[in-house]
Each structure stands twice: as C-alpha cells, then as structure tokens.
Amino acid sequence: MRVGYARVSTEDQNLDLQIMALEKAGCTRLFSDHGVSGGRFSRPGLDSALQAITPGDTLVVWRLDRLGRSLRKLVELVDELGGKGVEFVSLNESIDTTSSGGVLMFHMMAALAQFERSLISERTRAGLAAARKRGKTLGRRRLLSPQQCDEARHLLEMEGADAVAARLNVHPSTLRRSLLLAQADADEICG
Structure with missing residues (x-):
C-alpha cells in the first residue's frame, strides 16, 4: 500500500496540489497537516501516517521538505522506516528507496546538506573571529556598564x-x- 503525507506551514496555504500528486502516484491513504511547521517531527497527521504504515508499504511525499526541514531527522526517519520494512518516495526529488539508486541519491543529498551546514558554520565562526579582532563587540548589548x-x-x-x-x-x-x-x-x- 502507498501511504501519502502532505503538509503546509500556514493556514492560508492549500494542500490541493500535493494531494493531487499523491493520488496520481497511487496513494490509497492520505494523511496531512495544515498550518504545522516542518521543524517539528511530531505532528498529528505525520504521527497517524507513521502508525498506519506496515512492512511492505511505501510512505510517499510530494517534496522532501513537506516531511521535514532537518535533513538529519529526515535521514533518521527514512532509516527507521527502512528498518521496519517500509520504503520511502519523494516525488519531486525522484527519491525512491525501493531501488538502490534511490537510496544512494537520498544519502548523497543528506551528505551534501551536512557538508553545506558545516561550511556555513565554519564561515560564521571565521566571520565572528575576524569581527572580534577588529574590536567589534558581539552579541546583545550588556545591561550593566x-x-x-x-x-x-x-x-x-x-x-x-x-x-x-x-x-x-x-x-x-x-x-x-x-x-x-x-x-x-x-x-x-x-x-
């Protein structure tokens, strides 16, 4: 069985495009969250979808960011699904863990995202160090002189x-x- 999950962050957004794509992809059960941030991985619709899937099923999302924003958490979730015998498909990114190429693609994206986060962190630390050397005061203004x-x-x-x-x-x-x-x-x- 293919189980679809859709999410929008704000109340004024619409789920129609995602739901149409999930139905076209053959999802027989659909779960959604409306007006819920992707930063949290505990959401009513997602929790229900994860409870509904069984070994042999496939969890399908329209785009990876609909499942969540933290790539580390996404990797953990997809690995957890795999451990339960559940496959994962993201339609827009063409990620399909039913194939070894799809698994490779997912992990390459995760590795690249981790690399990008590391570069951003290094640049931020270097920028802060340079600002300190120039005598710039960082952080909030101190309350006491x-x-x-x-x-x-x-x-x-x-x-x-x-x-x-x-x-x-x-x-x-x-x-x-x-x-x-x-x-x-x-x-x-x-x-």
Missing part, C-alpha cells in the same frame, strides 16, 4: 546580591552574569 559592575562589586561587600540587583534594576542572575563577563574582559586585557 563597566562602571556599574565596579559599583556592584563595591555594594556586594555590604549588601546581598538581590538588593544590589534591585538597586541596579536588573535580575540577580543578570548581575552575576555581568560581573563574570566584566571579570573575563579584565582577565583578557591583562592576560
């Missing part, structure tokens, strides 16, 4: 952290974090 941190250290000798935080109009955890960051900055300058 260096002068306020000095004042807080002095006040902490006489008062508790909650009272000092209230006086500086910040949460006690923000006070602690600010003091740690200020100390790390001072150590970096001296070190």
